[in-house]
Amino acid sequence: MEDFLWFKDITKxxxxxxxxxNVSLTVRRGEIFSLLGPxxxxxxxxxxxxxxxxxxxxxxxxxxxxxxxxxxxxLRRVNTIFQNYALFPHMTVRENIAFGLKVxxxxxxxxxxxxxxxxxxxxxxxxxxxxxxxxxxGQKQRVAIARALVLKPNVLLLDEPLAALDLxxxxxxxxxxxxxxxxxxxxxxxxxxxxxxxxxxxxRIAVMNNGRIEQIGTPxxxxxxxxxxxxxxxxxxxxxxxxxxxxxxxxxxCRISVPDLPDMLCFNxxxxxxxxxxxLSIRPEKFQISLDPPHAGVKYNxxxxxxxxxxxxxxxxxxxxxxxxxxxxxxxxxxxxFMLDEKPINWHDKVFISWFADDGFMLERYSExxxxxxxxxxxxxxxxxxxxxxxxxxxxxxxxxxx
Amino acid sequence: MNPSxxxxxxxxLLTAPSFIWLTLFFLLPTLIIFAISFKPSDPLGGVGPGxxxxxxxxxxNPNYPEIIWRTAVLSITTTVVCIxxxxxxxxxxxxxxxxxxxxxxxxxxxxxxxxxxxxxxxxKGVLHPDxxxxxxxxFCNLISPxxxxxxxxxxxxxxMIYTELPFAILPLYxxxxxxxxxxxxxxxxxxxxxxxxxxxxFIPGISSGLLSACLMVLIPSIGSYVVPDVVGGIGSEMIGxxxxxxxxxxxxxxxxxxxxxxxxxxxxxPLLFFLRGNKGKNQEPKPAREVV
Numbered sequence: 001m002e003d004f005l006w007f008k009d010i011t012k013x014x015x016x017x018x019x020x021x022n023v024s025l026t027v028r029r030g031e032i033f034s035l036l037g038p039x040x041x042x043x044x045x046x047x048x049x050x051x052x053x054x055x056x057x058x059x060x061x062x063x064x065x066x067x068x069x070x071x072x073x074x075l076r077r078v079n080t081i082f083q084n085y086a087l088f089p090h091m092t093v094r095e096n097i098a099f100g101l102k103v104x105x106x107x108x109x110x111x112x113x114x115x116x117x118x119x120x121x122x123x124x125x126x127x128x129x130x131x132x133x134x135x136x137x138g139q140k141q142r143v144a145i146a147r148a149l150v151l152k153p154n155v156l157l158l159d160e161p162l163a164a165l166d167l168x169x170x171x172x173x174x175x176x177x178x179x180x181x182x183x184x185x186x187x188x189x190x191x192x193x194x195x196x197x198x199x200x201x202x203x204r205i206a207v208m209n210n211g212r213i214e215q216i217g218t219p220x221x222x223x224x225x226x227x228x229x230x231x232x233x234x235x236x237x238x239x240x241x242x243x244x245x246x247x248x249x250x251x252x253x254c255r256i257s258v259p260d261l262p263d264m265l266c267f268n269x270x271x272x273x274x275x276x277x278x279x280l281s282i283r284p285e286k287f288q289i290s291l292d293p294p295h296a297g298v299k300y301n302x303x304x305x306x307x308x309x310x311x312x313x314x315x316x317x318x319x320x321x322x323x324x325x326x327x328x329x330x331x332x333x334x335x336x337x338f339m340l341d342e343k344p345i346n347w348h349d350k351v352f353i354s355w356f357a358d359d360g361f362m363l364e365r366y367s368e369x370x371x372x373x374x375x376x377x378x379x380x381x382x383x384x385x386x387x388x389x390x391x392x393x394x395x396x397x398x399x400x401x402x403x
Numbered sequence: 404m405n406p407s408x409x410x411x412x413x414x415x416l417l418t419a420p421s422f423i424w425l426t427l428f429f430l431l432p433t434l435i436i437f438a439i440s441f442k443p444s445d446p447l448g449g450v451g452p453g454x455x456x457x458x459x460x461x462x463x464n465p466n467y468p469e470i471i472w473r474t475a476v477l478s479i480t481t482t483v484v485c486i487x488x489x490x491x492x493x494x495x496x497x498x499x500x501x502x503x504x505x506x507x508x509x510x511x512x513x514x515x516x517x518x519x520x521x522x523x524x525x526x527k528g529v530l531h532p533d534x535x536x537x538x539x540x541x542f543c544n545l546i547s548p549x550x551x552x553x554x555x556x557x558x559x560x561x562x563m564i565y566t567e568l569p570f571a572i573l574p575l576y577x578x579x580x581x582x583x584x585x586x587x588x589x590x591x592x593x594x595x596x597x598x599x600x601x602x603x604x605f606i607p608g609i610s611s612g613l614l615s616a617c618l619m620v621l622i623p624s625i626g627s628y629v630v631p632d633v634v635g636g637i638g639s640e641m642i643g644x645x646x647x648x649x650x651x652x653x654x655x656x657x658x659x660x661x662x663x664x665x666x667x668x669x670x671x672x673p674l675l676f677f678l679r680g681n682k683g684k685n686q687e688p689k690p691a692r693e694v695v
Contacts, residue, residue, distance in 0.1 A: 051588075051592055052591075052592075053588055053591075053592075061693070072591070072596075073588070073591040073592050074591045074592075074593075074594045074595055078592075079592055079593065080588075080589070080592045082588070082589055084583070084584065084585065086585045086588070086589035087589075088586060088589070088590075088604055089586075089608070090607040090608065099590070099593050099595075099603075100593035102595045103590075103593060103595045103599060104594055115525075147593065148592075148593070151593065151594065162460055226695050232655055362672050
C-alpha cells in the first residue's frame with residue numbers, strides 16, 4: 001500500500017488551548033486508519049481539518065500530491081460520516097443519497113442508477129422513500145455511509161460513527177463497516193475514543209493525547225509494545241513497575257529492582273545499562289495465578305501474594321493480588337476450561353503469581369498520572385478504619401493504594 | 404375515575420383559561436361583527452333594528468377594489484421584504500457567540516420599549532421635507548429638493564417594514580436556534596457551496612419559523628391603519644383606513660363591520676386551507692421501531 005495522505009506539522013489552537021500540537025502522520029491508500037484517544041485529545045479537530053471545516057494554524061495537508069490545506073470542504077474529494085449522521089430531515093432516504101450527485105449536476109439517469117446501487121449495498125431499497133425520522137439508528141448510519149460513498153471519495157472520514165448506537169448494534173455495524181470497506185476499497189479514517197472499536201476495525205491506529213500523537217502502529221504493536229505509559233494504560237489494562245536496573249545479565253536480559261518487591265528478571269529490549277531507570281508495563285493476562293507453586297522455568301518471575309479482590313466476568317476473572325506493602329497487581333485469567341472443574345481461588349487466599357521475563361515491556365515515556373487511567377480494585381467500605389464522614393482523610397488512602 | 408379519564412380532565416382544566424379567554428375576547432367579538440354587518444345603520448351611529456343585506460351590498464363601492472389591491476400589494480411586499488431581511492439576521496444571531504446574540508436580540512426588541520405611535524411620528528419627523536434625512540439626501544445630491552418623501556405609498560411600505568421586521572426576526576430566530584448546523588457542514592461536505600447549502604438545507608430546516616413569521620407579519624400588515632394614516636397621503640389608503648373612517652367619521656358601524664368581516668374572511672379562508680394542506684404534508688410519522 002502506497003502513502004497518499006500526509007499531515008505535515010499540523011498545529012491548531014482554539015483560544016488558549018492547543019488542540020493539535022505539531023502532528024505529522026501519513027495514511028496509506030486503502031487502509032482503515034484510526035485516530036484514537038480520550039475526548040479533547042485533538043482527534044476530531046484533525047479530522048475536521050481534513051474535511052475542511054477547520055483550517056490548521058500551521059502545517060499542510062497533502063492528498064494525492066495536491067495541497068488541500070486551503071481548499072473549502074466542497075472542493076475536497078473527502079466525505080464525512082458525522083457523529084449524529086446529519087441526514088437532511090426534510091429529504092427522503094433516496095434524496096439524501098442523491099444530494100451530492102445532484103449538487104455535482106450529474107445526469108438524472110446516472111443519479112438514479114447510482115442511488116439504486118447504493119440502496120442495494122446498504123439493503124435499504126424498501127425504505128428508500130422514508131424520511132430520516134422514520135428509520136432506526138442503524139439504518140440512519142447506513143444511509144449516512146451510502147450518502148458519502150456514492151460520491152466515490154478518496155477518503156471516507158468517520159467521526160465516532162457508532163457512538164450513538166447501543167452495544168449489540170455497534171458490534172454489528174462495526175462488522176458491516178469493515179465489509180463495506182472491503183467492498184469499496186476506499187481509505188477510511190476512523191475517529192473514536194473506544195479502543196475496542198479501533199482495535200477491531202483498524203489496519204493502523206494513531207493514539208493521541210493532549211493534541212499529540214503518542215504512537216502509530218498496528219493494533220497488535222500498540223497493545224503489545226506501547227511506547228508510553230499513556231498508550232499502555234489507555235489501550236487495555238496494565239500494571240506499571242517503576243524501578244532501576246541492578247544487573248545486566250547478558251545482552252538480552254536484565255534484573256530490575258522495584259521498591260518493596262523482590263528483584264525481577266526482564267527482557268532488555270531497550271538495551272539499558274546498569275543503574276538506568278526503567279518503567280515496565282505488564283499486562284494482566286501475562287500473569288499466571290495459582291494456589292500451588294508454579295513449575296516455573298529459569299526465565300520466570302514468581303511472587304507470592306494474597307488475593308485482595310475478585311471480579312468474575314464470565315470468560316475471564318480479574319484478580320487483584322497484594323504482593324507486599326501497597327502493591328496490588330491486576331491479573332486476568334481466561335477460563336479455557338469449565339471453571340467449576342478447577343479448584344477455585346477465593347478472597348484472601350495465598351497465591352503464587354508468575355510471569356515470563358519476556359512479557360514485561362519497557363516503556364519509553366512514563367507519566368505517573370497515566371496510572372489514573374487504570375481500573376483500581378473496588379474499595380471495600382467496611383475495611384476502612386477512617387470514618388467515612390472525614391473528608392480530609394478520604395483522599396489519602398486512595399492515593400497511597402496505588403504503587 | 405380511571406387514569407386516562409383523569410388525564411383528560413386535567414387537560415381540559417389546563418386548556419380552559421386560554422379557551423375561555425379566546426372565546427370571550429376573540430371568537431364572540433368576531434361573530435358579533437359578522438352579525439352587525441347584516442344590520443341596517445342607525446342615524447345616531449348605532450345599529451338599527453331588523454336584518455338587511457344592504458350593508459353588504461354597499462361593499463360594491465367602485466373605490467374599494469383599488470384600496471383592497473393596494474392593501475394586498477403593500478402587505479405582501481412588507482411580508483416578503485421582512486422575511487428576506489430577517490432570514491440572514493436570524494442565521495447570524497443563531498450562529499454568533501452568546502454575548503453578541505444577546506446584544507442583537509436586545510437591539511431587536513428595544514423599539515418595543517417606545518410607544519408604537521411615537522415611533523411612527525418619529526418617522527414623520529425623519530422624512531419631513533425639513534427633516535434630517537431629506538436634507539441629507541438633498542445635500543448628497545441623491546434627490547432633488549422638491550422630491551416628497553412623506554405621504555406616498557412607498558413611505559407607508561418603508562414604515563410598515565420598519566414596524567414589522569422584529570416580528571419576522573423573532574420566530575425565524577427561534578427556528579434557527581433549533582436548527583442543527585452540522586447539516587450545513589454535511590451539505591458542504593457533499594459538495595455544496597455555501598449558498599447552495601444555505602438554500603437547500605437551512606431554509607427548509609426553518610420552514611416552521613418561516614410560516615409563523617409570514618403570518619406574524621402579514622396579518623397585522625393587512626389590518627394596519629395607523630401607519631398609512633400618519634405617514635401616508637391621499638393615494639395610500641388601506642382597508643384599515645376605510646374601516647376607521649366608517650366607524651369614526653361616518654358613524655356607520657354596520658358598514659365598518661361588513662368591511663372588517665370581509666377582511667377577516669379573506670384572510671381566514673386561504674389560511675385554513677393552507678394550514679390543512681401543510682398539516683397533512685408535515686405531520687411527523689411515528690418513528691419506526693428500532694430494528695436494523
